[in-house]
Amino acid sequence: MSLSRERLHRAVNSTDLGWDDRREKDVDILTAMGMTDSRSEVLALGGNLIVLKTSARSKSIFYIPGNDLYKATQTAAIKGLCDVTRRTLRQIRQDQRMYLSGMAVTEWLHDRCPECNGTGRMKNDKGQVVAECATCQGTGQRTYGHTERRATLRAGMRGCKTDQFGKLYHQHWSKAMDELHAMIVLAERYKQRAVAKMLENY
Ligand SMILES: [Zn+2]
Numbered sequence: 382m383s384l385s386r387e388r389l390h391r392a393v394n395s396t397d398l399g400w401d402d403r404r405e406k407d408v409d410i411l412t413a414m415g416m417t418d419s420r421s422e423v424l425a426l427g428g429n430l431i432v433l434k435t436s437a438r439s440k441s442i443f444y445i446p447g448n449d450l451y452k453a454t455q456t457a458a459i460k461g462l463c464d465v466t467r468r469t470l471r472q473i474r475q476d477q478r479m480y481l482s483g484m485a486v487t488e489w490l491h492d493r494c495p496e497c498n499g500t501g502r503m504k505n506d507k508g509q510v511v512a513e514c515a516t517c518q519g520t521g522q523r524t525y526g527h528t529e530r531r532a533t534l535r536a537g538m539r540g541c542k543t544d545q546f547g548k549l550y551h552q553h554w555s556k557a558m559d560e561l562h563a564m565i566v567l568a569e570r571y572k573q574r575a576v577a578k579m580l581e582n583y
Pocket residue numbers: 494495496497498499500501502514515516517518519520521522
């Protein structure tokens with residue numbers, strides 16, 4: 382079967398966890414989400430990321446941004462991302478990789494252009510679309526530039542001397558952010574495929 386991202390997100394926010402042996406329901410998708418977690422750390426990471434993304438944008442009754450369950454999932458996702466990149470980003474100290482992982486997860490969660498709220502269009506007082514959003518050029522996506530990232534890093538990278546900062550940023554941290562974002566995309570897709578495959582087999 383095919384399992385779209387939207388279908389997966391709907392299941393994570395299910396309001397009906399009833400089971401029916403004649404048709405596939407949300408509970409089947411959630412079971413497959415849980416069962417695939419134990420297969421690899423990338424799949425567990427993908428699961429945590431999907432839960433975070435979904436609950437940050439909907440009315441989940443379990444995961445409310447800021448509550449304990451949400452925070453635990455957020456911590457697990459950040460640690461998971463730090464763990465799965467330990468080899469590709471081995472040149473970066475573990476505590477710094479953890480901080481970068483936190484930044485990447487936060488950026489990925491908050492990826493809507495704040496100017497147009499992710500719609501890509503600007504509206505007038507009457508709600509009519511009047512122009513394409515100039516901030517995101519109509520994509521609806523929020524982009525994080527070097528200036529913003531450098532400011533966040535300056536605040537968080539402890540034990541880093543000011544004179545080393547620029548060099549470290551350009552040689553390691555900026556590239557590391559690209560790597561971390563690529564891993565996030567990979568983990569999410571990999572999880573989606575693994576869940577679809579498990580549903581096919583049962
Ligand atoms: Zn915009």
